[in-house]
Amino acid sequence: MERSLETQVSQAVDAWLRWLPRWEPSTHRGRVAPCRRCFGSPVLSAAGLGADVPHGVQHGLSTRIKTIVDHAVAEYTALNLPMLQAELDQQAARNRARTYRPAEGLEPEYEGMPLDPEPNPEAPFLFTLAGLAEEADATVPDLPPLTPEAKAALRQEVGLADDYANMIGREVCAILLHHRLRVQSAIGQYVEPQIEAMLEELTRSLDAPFDPREPERGEG
Numbered sequence: 001m002e003r004s005l006e007t008q009v010s011q012a013v014d015a016w017l018r019w020l021p022r023w024e025p026s027t028h029r030g031r032v033a034p035c036r037r038c039f040g041s042p043v044l045s046a047a048g049l050g051a052d053v054p055h056g057v058q059h060g061l062s063t064r065i066k067t068i069v070d071h072a073v074a075e076y077t078a079l080n081l082p083m084l085q086a087e088l089d090q091q092a093a094r095n096r097a098r099t100y101r102p103a104e105g106l107e108p109e110y111e112g113m114p115l116d117p118e119p120n121p122e123a124p125f126l127f128t129l130a131g132l133a134e135e136a137d138a139t140v141p142d143l144p145p146l147t148p149e150a151k152a153a154l155r156q157e158v159g160l161a162d163d164y165a166n167m168i169g170r171e172v173c174a175i176l177l178h179h180r181l182r183v184q185s186a187i188g189q190y191v192e193p194q195i196e197a198m199l200e201e202l203t204r205s206l207d208a209p210f211d212p213r214e215p216e217r218g219e220g
Contacts, residue, residue, distance in 0.1 A: 005072070005168070009175045012064040013047075013182065019109065020190050023057055025198055037112050038062050046173035048180040049187070056109065057191055061183075063108040065172055072168045077161055083150070084157040090143050100136035102129045 038044060038058045043065045049058050077085050095101065102115055115129040146154065 005068070005171055006175050008068045008071075009065065009172055010179070012068060013061070013176075013179045015108075016061045016064055017182065017186050019060055020057070020186050023054075023060075023190065023194075025054065025194055026056060035059060035112070037066065042169070042173050043176065046176040046180075048184045053187060053191065054195070057187070059113065060109040063111045065176070067108070069165055069168050069172060073161055073165045076164045077157075081157040081161060083154050084161060087143075087154060094140055094143060097140045098133075098136045099139070100132055102133055 035055060035058075038055060041058075041062050043062055044050075044053075044058050047061060049061065077088065103111075106113075115133070116125070119125065
């Protein structure tokens with residue numbers, strides 16, 4: 001398992017490194033709420049991606065690593081936690097019954113990101129992707145209720161799955177420490193030059209707020 005996990009993490013970092021040259025800084029307005037997947041993530045800390053690295057760069061790696069952890073937990077659950085597995089199977093069948101699933105099948109760089117931009121009070125949306133997904137979800141019947149005894153047993157199995165996920169997460173972080181130099185080198189090559197160029201452009205625009213070819217107000 002440990003050797004397989006090392007291979008998976010290495011492949012995830014390789015895939016992220018292949019994508020990184022295509023990254024460009026966002027030009028739209030940023031979101032107020034921090035990303036729950038990336039904010040304070042020990043995975044990103046282990047990889048050497050600090051808070052000064054743009055979120056889009058962080059998200060592409062954290063999502064790929066999350067997939068590895070999720071897959072390991074899914075295998076553990078299928079083998080050892082029958083009640084939780086049955087509940088997950090029912091939920092998966094319910095999800096497949098939804099007619100509109102905009103959050104599925106996305107590339108790692110977009111998985112888990114908000115479906116819609118920040119709302120603008122001056123220009124309200126006619127509809128949102130999240131709203132359409134909620135409408136589709138409302139048409140699917142809820143899962144059957146559980147007895148108190150089943151709920152208690154399910155909570156116990158969920159706790160075991162969480163413990164296993166934490167164990168796998170710690171192993172992944174230890175493996176990522178060996179990739180820090182690769183990650184930081186790529187940041188220096190592809191990300192930092194773009195950030196520096198943006199800062200230089202901002203500095204120029206602040207130093208020369210008016211077009212020198214246009215007369216200042218009051219002239220003429």
